[in-house]
Amino acid sequence: MTTTPPPTPARAGVTAPPAAPAVQPGDLVPLPVDWERALAIVAHPDDLEYGAAGAVAAWSVAGKQVAYLLATRGEAGIDGMDPEQCAKVREAEQRDSAAIVGVTSVEFLDHPDGLIEYGPRLRRDLAAAIRRHRPHLVLTFNHHDTWPGPRWNTPDHRATGRAALDAIGDAGNRHLFADLGLPPWNGVRYAAVAGSPHATHAVDITATLEVAIASLEAHRAYLDGLGPGNWMADARGLLTTMAEQAGQRFGGRPAVAFELLLT
Numbered sequence: 001m002t003t004t005p006p007p008t009p010a011r012a013g014v015t016a017p018p019a020a021p022a023v024q025p026g027d028l029v030p031l032p033v034d035w036e037r038a039l040a041i042v043a044h045p046d047d048l049e050y051g052a053a054g055a056v057a058a059w060s061v062a063g064k065q066v067a068y069l070l071a072t073r074g075e076a077g078i079d080g081m082d083p084e085q086c087a088k089v090r091e092a093e094q095r096d097s098a099a100i101v102g103v104t105s106v107e108f109l110d111h112p113d114g115l116i117e118y119g120p121r122l123r124r125d126l127a128a129a130i131r132r133h134r135p136h137l138v139l140t141f142n143h144h145d146t147w148p149g150p151r152w153n154t155p156d157h158r159a160t161g162r163a164a165l166d167a168i169g170d171a172g173n174r175h176l177f178a179d180l181g182l183p184p185w186n187g188v189r190y191a192a193v194a195g196s197p198h199a200t201h202a203v204d205i206t207a208t209l210e211v212a213i214a215s216l217e218a219h220r221a222y223l224d225g226l227g228p229g230n231w232m233a234d235a236r237g238l239l240t241t242m243a244e245q246a247g248q249r250f251g252g253r254p255a256v257a258f259e260l261l262l263t
């Protein structure tokens with residue numbers, strides 16, 4: 001809650017300053033909740049667990065349906081593991097981590113990890129999924145060149161995020177990918193981008209931070225593969241810090257920040 005400071009007593013001839021607005025410039029505002037189904041589209045196992053899963057858990061608790069769609073199985077993500085074996089391990093870890101936040105629909109498209117190409121094939125696959133799932137909200141991962149910070153983003157995230165945003169329009173155009181045999185879907189109202197350097201909205205995860213941590217910790221082989229001392233392997237520390245940082249712009253409540261785009 002924002003506390004409004006007491007007004008400064010007016011001196012003779014001086015007008016008292018207006019009361020502080022409830023929302024300050026740069027504050028995050030609550031993500032809309034007037035939707036029922038979401039489809040989360042990301043490149044890799046673990047992308048959703050590095051932040052967004054806390055919001056997914058909150059949505060599950062609220063009775064919303066969320067499905068996961070991953071462009072790859074993350075087979076190139078563990079340095080010391082053969083890609084074929086890695087794909088199996090990471091698929092299993094992703095299904096476990098999804099179940100922890102109430103998600104049972106998890107699909108993989110088998111685009112090549114590390115070499116996802118933006119283009120018609122990816123847009124087609126994502127548009128097909130949108131037509132099948134008929135979501136009102138599409139959740140995706142940072143499609144910008146950089147992370148907040150800034151640090152350089154990876155090509156898979158850029159390609160998948162941009163294709164996901166583009167596929168929302170593709171899914172609604174009956175003349176695109178008509179051979180899929182799926183009716184167009186124009187029901188997506190919102191696109192929420194996690195990990196964006198241009199966050200505008202947030203979801204309160206006070207009640208779901210612990211399950212979000214458990215959801216990331218379910219990626220055990222991946223986290224172990226990062227090696228000792230890697231800050232990305234500290235699920236509790238990382239997610240708690242992220243929630244606190246978003247919370248500094250959200251009335252002090254632990255939160256997941258999103259860039260919200262209207263579609």
Ligand SMILES: [Zn+2]
Binds near residue numbers: 046047
């Ligand atoms: Zn990733």
